[in-house]
Amino acid sequence: MFHRALLLLLLLSALILSRVMAPAAIGATDDRSGGIDLRDAVGSPSACADRTTTPRLIPPQDSVTLPILMYHHIKQLPPKASATWRNLTVSPQAFEAQLRYLAEQGYHTIYFSELIAYFNAGASLPEKPIILTFDDGWIDHYTVVYPLLQKYCMVGTFFPPVNWVENGNGKQVISWEMIEEMSRGGMEFGSHTLNHHLLTGQTEKQIMAQLVDSKAALEQHTGKPVVVFAYPGGGHNALAVSLTAKAGYEAAVGIMAGVEQTRDDLFLLHRITVPYSDDLKTFAARIRSKRPPPFLPGSSLWPDPRSELADR
Numbered sequence: 254m255f256h257r258a259l260l261l262l263l264l265l266s267a268l269i270l271s272r273v274m275a276p277a278a279i280g281a282t283d284d285r286s287g288g289i290d291l292r293d294a295v296g297s298p299s300a301c302a303d304r305t306t307t308p309r310l311i312p313p314q315d316s317v318t319l320p321i322l323m324y325h326h327i328k329q330l331p332p333k334a335s336a337t338w339r340n341l342t343v344s345p346q347a348f349e350a351q352l353r354y355l356a357e358q359g360y361h362t363i364y365f366s367e368l369i370a371y372f373n374a375g376a377s378l379p380e381k382p383i384i385l386t387f388d389d390g391w392i393d394h395y396t397v398v399y400p401l402l403q404k405y406c407m408v409g410t411f412f413p414p415v416n417w418v419e420n421g422n423g424k425q426v427i428s429w430e431m432i433e434e435m436s437r438g439g440m441e442f443g444s445h446t447l448n449h450h451l452l453t454g455q456t457e458k459q460i461m462a463q464l465v466d467s468k469a470a471l472e473q474h475t476g477k478p479v480v481v482f483a484y485p486g487g488g489h490n491a492l493a494v495s496l497t498a499k500a501g502y503e504a505a506v507g508i509m510a511g512v513e514q515t516r517d518d519l520f521l522l523h524r525i526t527v528p529y530s531d532d533l534k535t536f537a538a539r540i541r542s543k544r545p546p547p548f549l550p551g552s553s554l555w556p557d558p559r560s561e562l563a564d565r
């Protein structure tokens with residue numbers, strides 16, 4: 254038990270160091286950045302150290318108020334975009350405004366590994382903790398999200414389906430090289446299976462393969478433990494939840510709405526989705542709401558990247 258606690262402490266120290274020392278990785282403006290200025294988007298380590306000095310800490314408890322925001326695409330949408338895409342997309346300008354708001358309000362972005370240590374190993378959390386998650390490995394996670402997180406000295410957790418990365422050629426979906434660079438730059442990666450198929454309806458053997466093989470691939474490329482899992486489409490049942498723990502994960506997220514996280518819900522943590530229509534006032538209310546509205550999936554909510562290509 255002592256050794257496990259020591260190991261967790263070492264891991265946390267390494268994570269905090271990697272955040273403060275996050276290297277300048279992304280260059281200047283990118284024509285895929287959606288029109289925002291990324292020229293000063295590389296936060297210097299000293300600037301980030303200043304920004305993250307000694308926040309007040311929340312002592313360990315069995316529950317914590319911790320918004321876990323769920324993003325998919327960060328890009329401009331054409332006016333005729335469907336309701337599905339409007340629910341899964343935030344414009345780069347709105348996203349940056351949201352990050353600036355979080356920074357101004359004193360929120361501290363944390364890793365899932367820190368939440369796990371809080372519940373399981375008696376670690377503290379910075380006050381006003383928040384987790385930013387990005388599902389499905391879209392290319393704008395590298396071209397827009399990563400530099401903006403660096404600009405604001407923030408971290409995020411990314412859930413790319415492994416087969417999409419393998420087949421994406423770095424065009425619609427991030428590549429292994431991008432994942433490796435982002436990981437070195439202090440970003441956290443979680444598993445979202447190999448192929449993004451719903452786990453409900455699959456056999457135990459099939460689910461285990463999705464859980465174990467995706468975890469191994471991400472760990473091989475990042476050189477870091479993958480501790481968190483996101484159920485594709487939010488779909489889960491008792492078997493999927495128990496196998497996620499059995500496969501070696503320590504936490505999991507679905508799409509159940511809420512900002513209160515408890516130790517008992519470590520494998521069913523709540524998230525809040527941010528739609529395209531949010532202005533800052535709506536966004537501010539959303540992350541504070543004790544009863545955020547449920548996320549209502551559409552029929553083609555999590556389409557294959559190829560269908561996104563067809564939309565263009």
Ligand SMILES: [Zn+2]
Pocket residue numbers: 388389445449485486555
């Ligand atoms: Zn997904």
